[in-house]
Amino acid sequence: MKIAVPTQLVPDLVEELVIDASGSYLDPSTVRWVLNEFDDYAIEQAILLKERQGGQVTVLTQGLEGADDVLFAAAAKGADRLIKLNGDFESGVKMHALARLYLPVLQALAPDLILTGVQTHLNLDGTLGPLLAESLGIPYVGYVSGVTLADGKATVLKEYPGGLKAEMEVNLPAVLGIQSSDTPPRYVPISKIRQVMKTSKIDEEEAGEMDESGSVSIANLMQPESGEKAEMIEGDVDQVAARLVEILKEQGVL
């Protein structure tokens, strides 16, 4: 069983988001890149499947600052092969373009199963999973929160709104958009990561031409504007209560 996990690095929201001079993207010098949270779950699910049923896990990511840390941490968890796709990702990449860049690498790997995070906070033009599945001509199931493998098929738990879950059978090869792994991503001690850094290697691939066709373009990016501020009611308990009742009456609630 060969499992590939194409992941994405996204701007870390711990940092302030600064819009660049063009007004259409973030200033790359201010961005700290972090592994997309759902991709962390996709890696965990791949490792869990490998631990249960054996196989080979390949984790792929974009060649941005922090990529090596992400890949070595994945290796410390149990990933067998690490691939870094080098390209011009700093000023943002559309999903249509990213799917096309990952495609030849994935075709060469020919995995039985592709796991990817169900979404990122950068998804403007769709999500990576369905775009990959379409290009590869294989099935896609998204919002998956549990996977078991048997006889060339995957049985997946798909989540629906309203707390509904469905169990589905998918023929392999397939792409799964991972919402959550069977168990949360594990902690890897830093000593293990440092050990792995000495023994693992990262394969670097050069990304092809960026082809954004079919996607959308950003006209203007802006910070959310603050609307009307809340009214703070001053006074003692009785005064506050009286004013509150007044407001509720004004609004037609009472």
Place this chain on the structure above:
Amino acid sequence: MVDMVALDATDRIQDDLHLRSCIQCGDCSGVCPLGYLMDFPPSKIIAEIRSETYARVIRTDSAWMCIACSACTTVCPMQIPVTINVMSRTKEELVLAGNVPPELQAALENSQRYGNPEGESPRKRADWIKGIEPAIPVFGREKRTADVLWFVGDYASFHPRVQQVTRGFARLLHLLKVDFAILGLDEVSDGDSQRLAGERGLFEYLAEKNGRAFGKYSFNRIVTTDPHAFNGMKTEYPKLGYSYPVQHYTEFLVEHLEQLKPMLCKEVKTRVTYHDPCYLGRVNKIYDAPRTLLAAIPGLTLVEMPHTRQNSLCCGGGGGGMWLDGFMWNKGHARVSEWRVGEAARTGASVLVVACPYETPRFEDAVKTTGRVEQLVVKDIIELLVEAI
């Protein structure tokens, strides 16, 4: 998989010769504030190791109840370093086995990624200095040489409540005309609590980062308001090759007491009680410096709690406890900080005085959750000194 890890763990810990001298008196488990909630309190862990059944310990999560307060080590008649060799070693094995409570995991991952357990942007580490007059000198920016390197620390840099104490200490340093500078964005977590929480590799990684930053500048000593940073830099950093004289701020201010005393002219007419932080008191035997500072404040009366000095009760924040509040609450509705503020209130004091950045927020929360807001306030010694100026 866990069983393999547990068996390896048994092999690893068997080699600890210290543990052979244990006489199974059980004092360590008896003195442990949370031992009653552990499946395997310290003396039982030692017994399991000696009977080669340590794998059973690794299958439980009770070592996460240890707050590394060092009461067990202090009380051991055979001088076994129980906190480190038994409890933190067991936590190391739990970390290797992947048995880490999620809230602790987040703090450890944050420490790896951002250099602080809070998960704050490392670019904001020195934001607290904005607007302070006179300006706080930063190594590499204003100067490369200073008498004192002030190691600020995580909570002192990022926690809004503790920042008040940090600004107070900056004021004292300026008033005392100390030649000092901070590391600014070069500083990362001291890592000592992560070490005691079983992540030794992470501690080394952080210590190396700080050590490299220390190496870039010239200074005579490190001063910190954080007993955990103080302990790490005094005892553990030298083992990694980073050896500098280091002082907790209470020792440093006592050294400057003659200079400080004439400035303390306002009366602070309050009855206070002082909480000995574990890593200042019990572990590093600094009991008098904080009390000397309090005695220098005019009008102030110090009353002691039953648990004091070597026998002090932990705030619950050490050894990873700072990041395990939910876990501990779920285990047994236990919050050591609540017991401690109860004890403080019963002395009749109106101020619980602390000297550690973990304690101000921990005890303030405990004052609120135990409904003692009208009765007790929590202040760092620094804040009382500033009030007296």
